Amino acid sequence: MTRYEQLAQQLREQIRTGVWLEGDKLPSLRETVRRSGLSLMTVLSAYQLLESQGWVRSRPQSGYFVAPAREVARYVSPQQLLQPAETVDINAFIFSVLQAGNNPDCVALGSAFPDPSLFPQHQLSRSLIRIARQLLPQSAGVTxxxxxxxxxxxxxxxxxxxxxxxxxxxxxxxSGALEALNLSLQSLTRPGDWVVIESPAFYGALQAIERHHLKAVAVATDPQLGMDIDALAQALQQYPIKACWLMSHSQNPLGGSMPTDHKQRLLTLLAEHEVSLIEDDVYGELYAGLTPPLPVKAWDSEGRVLHCGSFSKTLAAGFRIGWVAAGKQAEAIQRLQLMSTLSTSAPMQLALADYLSSHRYDKHLHTLRRTLEQRKHIFYRAIKREFSDQVQVNYAEGSYFLWLEMPEHCCATELYWRALKEGITIAPGRMFAAGEQYRHCFRLNASLPWNARSETAIRQLAALIDEQITLS
Incomplete structure (x- = not known):
């Protein structure tokens, strides 16, 4: 960690803990130089980093001030803590939404992937070319x-x-994290078993439950803190749960991350009921701040956690390379994989191994995290400026999603189809639940570059939402 990053982290913690309140003027650059013993350039870099992350604002000839607090939503609308569903039928709807929005000319605010221009495409291409030249026929066996x-x-x-x-x-x-997650679920369950998921949940979890003919108990999930642990305890008492599937970091679609004590309580509770955890951690490398959070897997001494990751959200979406740290389930998952996809692309695996050996990945991640945080804050400010005050926006640190809640009489699915006619996609809340409880909510991808197209798209969405609010 550089000196300016250390100073930025120190000031960020002071703002978080209330040492500096909204609107307060921070010590001047010269005063901070005198107190800290750091150079003027180091102090300036720290303040500029905080400004890019949305923590402070600069005023010409006046200095730096603590920025207004970002909106933090709690539970999204009144909802039952537990939402059981003996049948999940969501794939047809998700398919129709994703297919209709599969147009490269659209402003892809509904995409689940970061802006691909942020990935090190030239370096990955060089690795792929280098591997292609070396690849022998017998190398296919590595897949x-x-x-x-x-x-x-x-x-x-x-x-x-x-x-x-x-x-x-x-x-x-x-072949991507979704295969890792599906294989993990299949190794732990049989048709008709009960599985705990989040509410709202990543739509891939709902599709997997439908595919494997499972029953789901959706547990209330806080936009900032993740799954409600007390509600999970209730679910484990009431239903014969076989597995729990959740995102511990930057939950999709809400964006929140579980605090350390919640992760530890979660694992203890699951162990008491002998339930395994499928930890979907595809956004784990896209954390905010300077210290990487530990997954639930870090406290797993019994091999109870199947930790799933991917390079699709951080490095190369098109490579479709994921993994599962499966512990004692590793052999069972290999057998299942052999019967389904058989193998994962040899050139892509070897190219990623070549790229990782260059030790450039961490530098790339550092730049990616910073850029995503900057862009998300720009989108957030634009949304707060353009959208009706009746639209609540959840801003959680890390990743690149914003979760928005319109008044309950509005319909995000209708908004999706109308926005699509304007060349804009969103992810309607109906994609993230077995029922209709999030029909008035939607997820936005804030990783796109802020330019004239993005600004126009936000204004068009604002106008479409205003029409729904007024006419409904």
């Missing part, structure tokens, strides 16, 4: 489960850097 040994070692080394002892033999390379 058989559990996958490329060099790539699994690189992933294990990244776990080790965060203090997690995970052997490469526990890691299974998959």
């Amino acid at each position: 058989l489960p559990p996958g490329c040994a060099d790539l699994r070692r690189s992933i294990a080394q990244r776990y080790a850097a965060r203090g997690l002892e995970i052997s490469p033999s526990e890691i299974v390379i998959t």
Whole structure:
């Protein structure tokens, strides 16, 4: 961590804890230089970093001031803590939405992926070309489960850097995180079993439950803190739960991350009921701040947590490379993979292993996290400026999603189809639940560059929402 990043972190914590309140003027650059002993350039860089992250605002000839607090939503609308569903039928709706919005000319505010221009495409291409030149016919064998040994070692080394002892033999390379999650669910359940998911939930979880003919208990999920642990305890008491599927960091679609004490309580509770956890951590590398959060897997001493990750949200969406640190389930998942997709692309695995060996990934992630936070704050400010005051916006640190809640009489699915005619996509709340409880909510992707197209799209959405509010 550089000195200016250390200073920025110190000031950020002071703002969080109330040392500096909204509108307060921070110490001047010269005063901070005198107090800290740092150079003027270091102090200026720290203040500029805080400004780019939305913590402070600069005023010409006046200095830096604490920015207005970002809106923090609690539970999204009054909702039942538990929402059981013996039948999940969502895939047809999700398919229709995703297919209709699959137009490269649209402003993709509904996309689940970051702006692809933020990925190191030239470096990845060089790795892919280098591997293609070296690839021998017999190299195809590396694609058989559990996958490329060099790539699994690189992933294990990244776990080790965060203090997690995970052997490469526990890691299974998959065709994206969704395959890792599906295989994990399949290894733990049988048709008719009950599974705990979040409410609202990542739509891939709902599709997997439908595909495998499972029953779901959706547990209330806080936009800032993640799944309600007390409600989870109630679900475990009332239903014969076989598995729990959740996102511990930057939950999709809400954006919140579980605090450390919640993660520990969660694992203890699941252990008491002998329930395994499928931890979907595809956004774990896109954290806010300077310290990477530990996944629930970090406290797992019994092999109860199947930790699933991916490079699709951080490095190369089109490579479709994910993995699961499956522990004692690793062999079962390999057998299931062999019967379904058989293997994961050998060139893509080898190219990623080559790129990771260059040690450029962490530098890329540092830049990516900073850019995503800057862009999200710009989108947030534009939405607060253009949208009706009746629209609530949840801003959670990390990742690149904003979750919006319109008045309950509005319909985000109708908004989706009307926006699509204007060349704009959103992700309507109906995608994230088995029922209709989030029909008035939607998710926005704030990773896109802020330009004339983005600004126009936000204004058009604001006008369409105003029409719904007025006419409904």
